[in-house]
Amino acid sequence: MLRNLRQLLRYRGLIQSLVARELKARYRGSVLGFFWSFINPLLLLLIYSFVFTVVLPGTRPRELEPYALFMFCGILPWTWFSSSLGESSNVLIAGGNLIKKVLFPAEILPIVTVLANMVHFFLGLPILAIFLVYYRAPLQLAELVWFPAVVLVQLLLTFGLALLVSSLTVHFRDIKDILSNLLTFWFFATPIIYPMSQAPEYGRQILNLNPFTHLAISYQEILFYPGPFGHWKWLIALGVASFALFALGYFLFDRLRDSFAEEV
Amino acid sequence: MNAIEVAHVTKIYRRYSRRRQFATLKSALLSGSLISDLRPDEMFSAVEDVSFDVSEGRTFGVVGRNGSGKSTLLKLVAGITKPTRGGVRVRGRISALIELGAGFHPEISGRENVFINGIMLGLSKREITRRFDEIVEFAELKDFIDAPVKTYSSGMYMRLGFAVAIHVDPDVLLVDEVLAVGDEGFTRKCLDKFGEFRRRGKTILLVTHSLGLVERFCDEALWLDAGHIRAIGDPKRVVGAYITDVERSEERHLAAGDARAREAAAAVPDASRLPDHPVQTGETPPDMFRATEGRWGSRDVEITGVDLFGDDGQPSHVFHSGERVTVKLGVTASRPIADFVFGIGIFNADGVCCYGTNTDLEELTAVELSGSGTVLLTIESLDLVEGTYKLDVAVHKRDGFPYDYHRLLYTFRVKSRTKDVGIFRPPHKWEFSPNIKFKDAGRWA
Known part of the structure; x- marks a missing residue:
């Protein structure tokens, strides 16, 4: 596995160009082009804000003001996470031509998917920053230094899951459909559009098992809530678990690698 | 290394x-x-x-x-x-x-x-x-x-x-x-x-x-x-x-095809029981545009076997361009016959008659045919270009009334190293004055 990772390092130039290609190709031909990276999360935010402030007012606690900012802290990373998984379920099958015809480490494909979505996430951050400044969010430098750590843990977690999902989908194509439904469920099972405090007592135990809960809470604590970052123990635990998951994902991917060229 | x-x-x-x-x-x-x-x-x-x-x-x-x-x-x-x-x-x-x-x-x-x-x-x-x-x-x-x-x-x-x-x-x-x-x-x-x-x-x-x-x-x-x-x-x-192996497997393939064609032909009723059956009146080649595979005739004289032999004397269906090829017909007459003509015709895949001849055209006058015998036609040099060819063989009266006519029942292939085109390859050679040079000049020498 270490040898494989070192080999991956050799291919970083390729990963770089493929991510760039992915981003270029995605919006090629559309009028707004790169602006879609900004517009997509904004529109999603607008919809949820409309639902929870106009259609269903009063369902949220008072302390969650400004509500849009609260949701934005969770939606932006969630979009990165869910698009990465959704796309990686199909990435090996779509890239079948490469796997069958070009000598090429296949894990590059899911990795590129995750990284390309990460770039979209980064492109959304300036908008988040504008929101933060506009609402005069209580930012503290001591909290903000945790931000890269949260991103890194999310990256590791997403890599691990993407490797699992992409390699297994080659053999079990149903995963793709299961996953798209699962991700919708997962979104609502994560405290993104509601705070953890609003969940019932028994539900909190379950929510704590959801890895993205801790990422969402971490983002919210750093960017939205005042006071020191108190979730760091959970974050570190999640970091360790994510690394284990990444190792498992890579192991499985490596094991199934030889079958890709025959199955896709 | x-x-x-x-x-x-x-x-x-x-x-x-x-x-x-x-x-x-x-x-x-x-x-x-x-x-x-x-x-x-x-x-x-x-x-x-x-x-x-x-x-x-x-x-x-x-x-x-x-x-x-x-x-x-x-x-x-x-x-x-x-x-x-x-x-x-x-x-x-x-x-x-x-x-x-x-x-x-x-x-x-x-x-x-x-x-x-x-x-x-x-x-x-x-x-x-x-x-x-x-x-x-x-x-x-x-x-x-x-x-x-x-x-x-x-x-x-x-x-x-x-x-x-x-x-x-x-x-x-x-x-x-x-x-x-x-x-x-x-x-x-x-x-x-x-x-x-x-x-x-x-x-x-x-x-x-x-x-x-x-x-x-x-x-x-x-x-x-x-x-x-x-x-x-x-x-x-x-x-x-x-x-060689490709030829051999083509040979097997053609032989199997021939066997099928022969079987199918045997199942076709005789012309005598089919009064409106077209009777060939002309010499070979007959009307090539209406040509379909088949077998007809009165069977007073029957062609019992058709075999092709290559240079090596072995029955074969695949030949090289320029090879010596022998067509062997086994014939049996049910009664002594005095009016008979043997003929063959070679058709390419497009149905074009490449060559056709019979004993009458070549001014052999029939005298008598009785019992069983063989007819050999040797083509000294099969100067055809590469392709698949079909063979007609027939024995009929001088006026064209068929005893036994086998229409396009036999298939053979001609292989060639040269991918030249057309139908007929006349024996030929290139010669050049010394100032015209080719790398492979010796190839055909």
Whole structure:
């Protein structure tokens, strides 16, 4: 596995160009082009804000003001996470031509998917920053230094899951459909559009098992809530678990690698 | 030193079956080997126990029928698939021309695709920048390089793919039948590029159906048949053995076809019981446009057997252009007959009569035919171009009334090393004054 990772390092130039290609190709031909990276999360935010402030007012606690900012802290990373998984379920099958015809480490494909979505996430951050400044969010430098750590843990977690999902989908194509439904469920099972405090007592135990809960809470604590970052123990635990998951994902991917060229 | 070493390589594929490779997630996680839990009837070995070495700087050709495992072998050498058993070692940088432009993304420009494809094939960005103009020039795409690849014609796409792959400057070049595509000029250019590779001491592994290319180009050749090595060594010898085998299997195929035709003809009722059956009144050739296979006649004289013999005196259905061929008819007369004419006609696949003659046209006057006998017609030199031909044989009265007419029931093939065209190849030779020089002048001498 270490040898494989070192080999991956050799291919970083390729990963770089493929991510760039992915981003270029995605919006090629559309009028707004790169602006879609900004517009997509904004529109999603607008919809949820409309639902929870106009259609269903009063369902949220008072302390969650400004509500849009609260949701934005969770939606932006969630979009990165869910698009990465959704796309990686199909990435090996779509890239079948490469796997069958070009000598090429296949894990590059899911990795590129995750990284390309990460770039979209980064492109959304300036908008988040504008929101933060506009609402005069209580930012503290001591909290903000945790931000890269949260991103890194999310990256590791997403890599691990993407490797699992992409390699297994080659053999079990149903995963793709299961996953798209699962991700919708997962979104609502994560405290993104509601705070953890609003969940019932028994539900909190379950929510704590959801890895993205801790990422969402971490983002919210750093960017939205005042006071020191108190979730760091959970974050570190999640970091360790994510690394284990990444190792498992890579192991499985490596094991199934030889079958890709025959199955896709 | 060997650039490529292939040792006892076997590649087993799973046959398509409704049973999934892994029935459960657990088996996917736990089962170590991908094929260990397969029943024998679910396996298919594309390549079996193949071993060969290619030493550095040699050009190695692989020939074989469709589905013989050539491409699998190439993919194994390229490392795209792993052998089930055995080992493959390749020294140096590999570039595989398996499918050109496999990594192109249709939405982005040719320029960007050249970079990404180049990096995929193992070049660094700087190397590509340095070779970029050369690549574009080779692909003849100067005016289109900034257009998205989806707007390219398939030829342009392929040229760009080839140009990138060939400029990777590999130590070992793997080529899979990519020369079959592309126009004359581009193919020429590719061949020149291969020649240049050879001169620079690079190793080439070439999979192709173009036997001429193997003979001209390769230092060594391998003939793969159903995953097994059938012959390996000198390309002329290997190609020769391969051609012979192809002919033999065509022969079997034609013989089986003949047997079927004969059976079908035997089932056709006699003309005597079919009063409105068209009776051939003219000499051969009859009306070729209404020609269909069949057999008719009164059977007062019956053609009991038709065989073709080649130079070696063995019954055959495949001949070389210029070979001596004998047509042998077995005939039986149910009563003594005085008015009879034997005739044959040779038709090509388009239904054109290439040659037709009979004993009456050649002014042989019939006297008597009784009992059983044989008729031999020897064609000293079968000067036909390559192709599939059908044979008419008949015995009839001088006025055309058929005793036994076999219409297009027999098939034979003519093979030729020369791909000349037309119907008839007159014996010929080229001669040139001393100031006109050809490389292969001695070839036909």
